Amino acid sequence: MRKKRKGSETDASTDLGVVNLDLDHAGSVGSSNLKSHYSLEDCCRLKKRCKEDADIHIEFEGSFKSRLAGIATAPPFGTSSLITPTRGLKRKIGCIDVATQMGRKKKIDDDYVTGEAIGQGKFGSVYLCRSRGSGAESACKTLKKGEETVHREVEIMQHLSGHSGVVTLQAVYEEAECFHLVMELCSGGRLIDQMLKEGPFSEQRAANTLKEVMLVIKYCHDMGVVHRDIKPENILLTKLGKLKLADFGLAMRISEGQNLTGLAGSPAYVAPEVLSGKYSEKVDIWSAGVLMHALLVGSLPFKGDSLEAVFEAIKTVKLDFQAGMWESISKPARDLIGRMLTRDTSARISADEVLRHPWILFYTAQSMKMLPIKIKLKNQTGAASRQLVASPEPRLGRNMIDNGSVSELPSSESCYSDDQDECALIDALATAISHVRISEPKRTRLCSPTGPIVQQGSSNMKANNLCKAF
Numbered sequence: 530m531r532k533k534r535k536g537s538e539t540d541a542s543t544d545l546g547v548v549n550l551d552l553d554h555a556g557s558v559g560s561s562n563l564k565s566h567y568s569l570e571d572c573c574r575l576k577k578r579c580k581e582d583a584d585i586h587i588e589f590e591g592s593f594k595s596r597l598a599g600i601a602t603a604p605p606f607g608t609s610s611l612i613t614p615t616r617g618l619k620r621k622i623g624c625i626d627v628a629t630q631m632g633r634k635k636k637i638d639d640d641y642v643t644g645e646a647i648g649q650g651k652f653g654s655v656y657l658c659r660s661r662g663s664g665a666e667s668a669c670k671t672l673k674k675g676e677e678t679v680h681r682e683v684e685i686m687q688h689l690s691g692h693s694g695v696v697t698l699q700a701v702y703e704e705a706e707c708f709h710l711v712m713e714l715c716s717g718g719r720l721i722d723q724m725l726k727e728g729p730f731s732e733q734r735a736a737n738t739l740k741e742v743m744l745v746i747k748y749c750h751d752m753g754v755v756h757r758d759i760k761p762e763n764i765l766l767t768k769l770g771k772l773k774l775a776d777f778g779l780a781m782r783i784s785e786g787q788n789l790t791g792l793a794g795s796p797a798y799v800a801p802e803v804l805s806g807k808y809s810e811k812v813d814i815w816s817a818g819v820l821m822h823a824l825l826v827g828s829l830p831f832k833g834d835s836l837e838a839v840f841e842a843i844k845t846v847k848l849d850f851q852a853g854m855w856e857s858i859s860k861p862a863r864d865l866i867g868r869m870l871t872r873d874t875s876a877r878i879s880a881d882e883v884l885r886h887p888w889i890l891f892y893t894a895q896s897m898k899m900l901p902i903k904i905k906l907k908n909q910t911g912a913a914s915r916q917l918v919a920s921p922e923p924r925l926g927r928n929m930i931d932n933g934s935v936s937e938l939p940s941s942e943s944c945y946s947d948d949q950d951e952c953a954l955i956d957a958l959a960t961a962i963s964h965v966r967i968s969e970p971k972r973t974r975l976c977s978p979t980g981p982i983v984q985q986g987s988s989n990m991k992a993n994n995l996c997k998a999f
């Protein structure tokens with residue numbers, strides 16, 4: 530993690546006292562399948578709200594107020610982690626230099642022609658806009674002032690902008706009541722929509738998708754930012770299909786060794802430690818693990834009929850990656866998800882470790898079709914090392930490779946006799962996995978979540994519910 534920057538909003542004693550519980554809809558796409566799994570349309574929209582004093586409380590809309598109040602985290606007495614919007618804006622978004630300065634002098638209408646709405650968020654619509662100068666199209670998100678999170682979102686977007694995996698903030702226009710964020714246009718839609726349209730991804734595609742997501746999560750963490758709302762609704766695609774992480778409305782600055790508190794995130798993706806106390810950037814790894822689950826098997830791992838039930842599942846359900854749909858998924862994939870969805874945060878791997886995991890490496894090697902993969906087969910008689918080439922033949926089964934360039938990474942059991950190389954590759958991967966090092970020496974190394982893992986009741990696994998889960 531990066532060291533604390535000037536202007537960082539958190540410190541070691543920070544307690545946000547914020548409950549930003551996004552009872553998330555899949556969006557405005559008009560399919561009932563896209564509704565979240567607990568009638569979220571009836572649920573509250575918990576406001577992204579930060580307050581700076583010890584009176585911080587959680588504001589809920591609708592009937593969830595009392596139900597959620599018990600799990601809200603109040604800030605410790607006397608701490609004040611947040612800066613008042615009135616005096617703090619300049620300081621907090623001091624790095625928004627060129628764009629903001631320009632924006633303060635000019636109005637957005639001077640520079641852009643606003644077009645149709647292209648997205649609906651909790652805090653307003655996102656519109657298409659066209660530069661009067663260049664004619665280039667962008668997306669414009671208007672955020673009403675007043676919420677601390679709004680200021681923070683602007684600041685963090687600017688802080689992260691420039692990475693190819695982050696939606697670029699092109700300009701900020703500040704008005705008395707609102708900010709207009711002019712962003713790079715992601716006209717390829719959202720990852721969630723692809724997932725719902727296409728069903729479970731092949732392992733190769735899932736690995737490539739996860740890798741892109743993890744690269745940007747790693748970047749955020751290196752930059753001292755925890756996103757706190759990793760989910761496919763917040764992953765947008767460009768026209769060319771490049772993934773971009775969006776919606777930094779819940780993101781927080783964090784320094785090495787710091788902890789955040791406060792309930793924030795989207796229920797199905799929220800990490801267990803968020804529900805029970807202090808947490809760190811590792812919450813993003815958990816959420817990415819939930820995403821990986823959804824990518825590979827088309828359903829969310831933690832479900833329930835109510836918010837409490839979902840949270841209870843997150844805290845207690847033991848997933849079984851050895852049974853059911855997971856039987857058709859390769860062992861390295863199961864190993865990785867087990868390491869991401871472990872409740873023991875010290876055993877949960879980091880973004881960097883995810884990126885170095887053999888499953889990711891295997892499926893995302895740029896030229897794996899062309900180049901032999903040199904595998905060192907440790908502890909195997911008479912085979913100090915072998916050269917293996919990933920088979921170009923597509924294999925039968927659900928997780929076919931999309932482009933035919935690389936075959937499915939099968940489980941060891943499913944290896945055919947003429948696939949000795951591939952079998953050896955799997956074994957080698959298994960060996961490699963057992964040697965994956967967790968960087969901090971004191972960490973417990975677990976190959977699976979902290980206990981036996983059992984799927985939830987079959988009612989949750991019905992095909993019709995798979996999409997609803999999002």
Ligand SMILES: Nc1ncnc2c1ncn2[C@@H]1O[C@H](COP(=O)(O)OP(=O)(O)OP(=O)(O)O)[C@@H](O)[C@H]1O
Binds near residue numbers: 647714765
């Ligand atoms: N840069 C962009 N290019 C294209 N569409 C975008 C862009 N940014 C946002 N959108 C669209 O607008 C929607 C809402 O944007 P965003 O998630 O940033 O707003 P929000 O108010 O924070 O929403 P949420 O309710 O998810 O928290 C997105 O789901 C997406 O469809």
